[in-house]
Amino acid sequence: MKKLFSSLLLAILIIGLMSVPTLAESVNVYTSLDEELARTVFEKYQDETGVDIRWVRLSTGEAVSRMMAESANPQASIWVGGVGLGHIQAKESGLTIPFEAENAQHVPANFKDPDNYWTGIYAGPLCFVSNTGRLEELGLEAPKSWADIVKPEYENQVQVANPGTSGTSYNVLATMVQIMGEDEAFEYMKKLDRSVVQYTRSGSAPGKNAAIGEIPIGIGYAHDQVKLKSQGYPLEITFPEEGTGYEVASISLIKGGQETETAKDLYNWLLSEEAAQIYADTFVVPFRDAELQPGAVPISEVNTIDQDDVWAGKNKERLVEKWNDEIYSQ
Amino acid sequence: MKKNKDSITRITVAVIFSLIALFVVYPLIKVIIESVMPNGSFSLSEYKYIFQKEWLRRTFFNSIKLGVIVATSSTIVGYIAAYSLYKVKLPGRSFFRQIVMLPLISPPFMLTISIILLLGRNGLITKKILGITSYSIYGLHGLVLVQTLCMFPIAYRVLTGVLARISPELENAALNLGSTKSYVFRSITFPLSIPGVASAWLLVFVTSIADFANPMVIAGNYDVLSVQAYLQFTGMYNIPRGSALAIMLLVPAFIAFVVEKYWISRKSFITVTGKPTGAKQDMVSPTTKNLLLGFLSSLTFVILLFYLTVIAGSFFKLWGIDYSLTLEHFKYSWDVGFDSIKDTIFLASVATPFTGMLGMIIAYLVVRKNFYGKHILQFSSLLSFAVPGTVVGIGYVLAFNEKPFLLTGTAAIIILCFIFRNMPVGLEAGIASLKQIDPSIEEASTDLGADSAYTFRKITLPLIKPAFFSGLSYSFVRAMTAVSAIIFLVSARWNHLTTLILAQTEIMRLGAASVLSLILIAIVMFVFYLMGKFIGDDEDLSEMMT
Numbered sequence: 001m002k003k004l005f006s007s008l009l010l011a012i013l014i015i016g017l018m019s020v021p022t023l024a025e026s027v028n029v030y031t032s033l034d035e036e037l038a039r040t041v042f043e044k045y046q047d048e049t050g051v052d053i054r055w056v057r058l059s060t061g062e063a064v065s066r067m068m069a070e071s072a073n074p075q076a077s078i079w080v081g082g083v084g085l086g087h088i089q090a091k092e093s094g095l096t097i098p099f100e101a102e103n104a105q106h107v108p109a110n111f112k113d114p115d116n117y118w119t120g121i122y123a124g125p126l127c128f129v130s131n132t133g134r135l136e137e138l139g140l141e142a143p144k145s146w147a148d149i150v151k152p153e154y155e156n157q158v159q160v161a162n163p164g165t166s167g168t169s170y171n172v173l174a175t176m177v178q179i180m181g182e183d184e185a186f187e188y189m190k191k192l193d194r195s196v197v198q199y200t201r202s203g204s205a206p207g208k209n210a211a212i213g214e215i216p217i218g219i220g221y222a223h224d225q226v227k228l229k230s231q232g233y234p235l236e237i238t239f240p241e242e243g244t245g246y247e248v249a250s251i252s253l254i255k256g257g258q259e260t261e262t263a264k265d266l267y268n269w270l271l272s273e274e275a276a277q278i279y280a281d282t283f284v285v286p287f288r289d290a291e292l293q294p295g296a297v298p299i300s301e302v303n304t305i306d307q308d309d310v311w312a313g314k315n316k317e318r319l320v321e322k323w324n325d326e327i328y329s330q
Numbered sequence: 331m332k333k334n335k336d337s338i339t340r341i342t343v344a345v346i347f348s349l350i351a352l353f354v355v356y357p358l359i360k361v362i363i364e365s366v367m368p369n370g371s372f373s374l375s376e377y378k379y380i381f382q383k384e385w386l387r388r389t390f391f392n393s394i395k396l397g398v399i400v401a402t403s404s405t406i407v408g409y410i411a412a413y414s415l416y417k418v419k420l421p422g423r424s425f426f427r428q429i430v431m432l433p434l435i436s437p438p439f440m441l442t443i444s445i446i447l448l449l450g451r452n453g454l455i456t457k458k459i460l461g462i463t464s465y466s467i468y469g470l471h472g473l474v475l476v477q478t479l480c481m482f483p484i485a486y487r488v489l490t491g492v493l494a495r496i497s498p499e500l501e502n503a504a505l506n507l508g509s510t511k512s513y514v515f516r517s518i519t520f521p522l523s524i525p526g527v528a529s530a531w532l533l534v535f536v537t538s539i540a541d542f543a544n545p546m547v548i549a550g551n552y553d554v555l556s557v558q559a560y561l562q563f564t565g566m567y568n569i570p571r572g573s574a575l576a577i578m579l580l581v582p583a584f585i586a587f588v589v590e591k592y593w594i595s596r597k598s599f600i601t602v603t604g605k606p607t608g609a610k611q612d613m614v615s616p617t618t619k620n621l622l623l624g625f626l627s628s629l630t631f632v633i634l635l636f637y638l639t640v641i642a643g644s645f646f647k648l649w650g651i652d653y654s655l656t657l658e659h660f661k662y663s664w665d666v667g668f669d670s671i672k673d674t675i676f677l678a679s680v681a682t683p684f685t686g687m688l689g690m691i692i693a694y695l696v697v698r699k700n701f702y703g704k705h706i707l708q709f710s711s712l713l714s715f716a717v718p719g720t721v722v723g724i725g726y727v728l729a730f731n732e733k734p735f736l737l738t739g740t741a742a743i744i745i746l747c748f749i750f751r752n753m754p755v756g757l758e759a760g761i762a763s764l765k766q767i768d769p770s771i772e773e774a775s776t777d778l779g780a781d782s783a784y785t786f787r788k789i790t791l792p793l794i795k796p797a798f799f800s801g802l803s804y805s806f807v808r809a810m811t812a813v814s815a816i817i818f819l820v821s822a823r824w825n826h827l828t829t830l831i832l833a834q835t836e837i838m839r840l841g842a843a844s845v846l847s848l849i850l851i852a853i854v855m856f857v858f859y860l861m862g863k864f865i866g867d868d869e870d871l872s873e874m875m876t
Contacts, residue, residue, distance in 0.1 A: 008860060028821075028822040028823060029822060030822065035837070039666065054822045055822055056820065056821060056822045056825065057833065061564075061567075062564050062565055064567060065563070065564045065565060066564070068567045069567070069738075070731070070739070072731065072732055073736055073739075075738065075739035075822060075823075076822050164561070164566065165561055165565045197466075198550055201561075201836065202836050202837065208838045209838065212452050212651055212838065213452055214450065214452055215451070233651075324383065325383065325384075325385070328385045329384035329388075
């Protein structure tokens with residue numbers, strides 16, 4: 001019995017030792033991309049180059065926090081994906097370094113940092129996503145404007161994330177302030193609060209919940225919803241006619257990372273046509289030309305506001321606090 | 331000879347003291363310091379801010395309220411279960427006893443996932459069977475339900491210890507003197523068990539407020555301290571605020587723990603030491619007996635139902651919408667989770683032996699040796715029990731992020747966290763069993779010429795083996811199912827299965843979450859089985875396993 005036990009213990013340790021990193025070239029990555037997309041992208045890169053990618057998925061806010069906490073001893077070399085706002089914040093906090101990748105020339109100027117600290121890979125507009133089955137049950141129509149969604153018939157039918165924890169939701173808040181001006185925007189958010197049945201923590205949760213019918217209407221990024229719709233969920237996607245905000249998912253090199261050279265190669269590859277096609281296959285709309293999935297919505301076709309991400313980044317803490325005080329505390 | 335022994339003891343004590351100071355006390359101090367030095371100088375502004383802002387203030391009161399409710403409900407359920415299984419001759423006793431302990435070794439999200447699968451808006455019970463669509467399980471009520479189910483075994487464990495040691499002689503005597511069974515309960519059994527009730531209540535209270543996993547998923551808008559501390563610290567990079575919230579969580583937990591350990595546990599109303607003697611007869615009327623049987627059956631049914639739900643959830647394509655059978659979740663979990671599974675097993679396996687050894691060494695020092703600062707050592711070793719995982723996680727990040735202790739992102743920080751957080755389990759088991767061994771056995775050995783090392787190896791060690799191994803299995807389980815501290819310590823290189831399950835649950839991939847939970851529990855059960863076989867099938871020992 002003792003022998004059996006010791007050999008089992010040995011077996012467990014051997015399994016574990018397999019996870020000790022090998023001597024092959026590797027790079028540590030923080031990613032805020034959707035988990036599945038991240039896996040596909042990084043596996044492709046690994047297959048092509050033999051470089052071992054060790055990655056962990058963190059939301060935009062979590063990633064920025066990690067980088068700040070680790071600034072004395074960064075544990076990763078590159079941050080892939082995540083709302084552009086976060087990348088601006090990271091730049092301003094001195095957490096990232098500039099890098100002009102060769103492929104960056106194909107990215108339109110307004111979707112990359114003028115000082116080359118970050119480069120956008122795709123843009124996604126905010127939208128309303130509604131479960132057609134639930135809408136029918138409730139006798140509602142999909143909302144077509146920000147003004148629509150605060151009407152009494154939508155009370156407690158909407159889910160959106162908490163602006164304090166989700167970049168997606170802060171995007172909504174910032175958009176409203178940019179459309180209406182601060183005071184009016186906060187009046188609006190109070191009305192919206194009546195429609196919201198629950199503030200989720202993650203930005204993509206409302207869409208997923210609408211897809212499975214947990215709630216009738218969610219607010220989120222269009223590409224997430226288009227993907228769900230293509231999987232067969234009964235969803236209707238609508239855009240607010242007053243204009244909507246959008247995210248620019250970006251990449252940045254982390255300052256002080258241990259594998260910066262390898263990370264630069266990855267950075268450039270992430271801006272390539274090949275990578276763009278992988279993004280497109282998961283329903284996002286990359287800046288580079290790629291064959292889009294049916295139903296994917298290019299940002300040019302959506303009525304977007306003139307978004308000032310630098311302003312939004314500078315005011316995030318203040319606006320989120322104000323939101324917590326005036327709306328979340330009821 | 332004696333001089334050698336003394337210096338070995340002294341060195342060991344010194345080493346242990348430094349280890350505990352560094353890995354248990356230092357991180358705590360860092361958290362306290364961060365919370366009172368928001369801008370580099372001493373200020374209570376963070377605490378003031380938290381109490382001023384309603385949305386932050388209420389996290390504190392929510393946590394306390396939750397703790398009180400769950401402690402009460404768990405103690406009640408635990409008491410009924412303990413009484414039924416140790417004071418009444420019910421059929422199927424051993425079966426019930428096993429099932430009742432299941433939630434203790436389950437992965438933290440298992441019950442939450444089941445509850446969402448059964449009672450969520452797309453739940454099997456709510457939508458499919460009852461056709462309700464407007465009921466939301468998210469919130470205080472869902473949280474209370476899940477926590478009670480998870481934590482009543484803690485109360486149960488304490489109460490069985492107390493109830494089993496109340497000598498039937500007292501109760502028999504009362505019956506012989508003509509009292510009714512219910513009067514015996516009211517005047518003898520229950521009063522004698524009150525310290526146990528208080529102990530159980532306090533322990534569940536601490537566990538409930540420290541809980542992170544369940545509120546993360548099912549609390550809805552019912553904000554609690556553990557979650558908010560995490561969100562402030564990692565989501566908003568507000569280290570002072572996160573630390574302050576963590577300290578606010580620590581204070582009630584710490585107070586409750588100290589009260590339990592140093593006041594209630596001392597008030598032992600146990601009338602006889604060791605195992606009770608005397609004939610056992612049923613202390614309840616036949617009607618009550620049937621009621622209890624019904625209660626236990628329902629409880630067991632609910633627990634098993636939740637397990638079965640998770641198993642089922644692994645196979646259905648899309649719970650609530652598409653009930654076709656599929657293996658895609660298994661494939662997805664394997665792709666996504668393989669690294670995490672490997673890492674988790676490795677980290678837990680490396681940590682466990684050290685945890686056990688450390689616990690045993692400290693137990694031996696505390697029980698058999700006398701030295702300056704013994705009580706301090708014992709107290710600080712148990713500190714890890716009282717400190718919520720959230721506080722430990724934040725503490726480790728703060729403490730080991732700069733030279734000379736640059737450990738963040740490594741395996742070492744996770745392993746150390748496991749060792750020092752789980753050591754009290756082995757320590758308590760070690761102390762309990764060492765106390766039961768009469769020192770005269772060891773003295774006899776040395777009298778006959780053996781040196782102390784030989785005595786330890788051939789006499790002491792074999793006698794404490796059961797406690798040692800039970801300590802090992804529980805340490806392994808706790809390492810495998812840890813969440814609240816680990817979530818701060820995972821990195822690009824080292825993942826943990828529970829963090830992955832949480833992520834999957836948050837994005838509503840309940841199929842994958844179910845599969846990963848099953849894998850986790852399979853590993854845990856396997857290790858338990860091995861340990862059980864190692865100790866041998868002895869009811870005494872398996873009681874000690876609890």
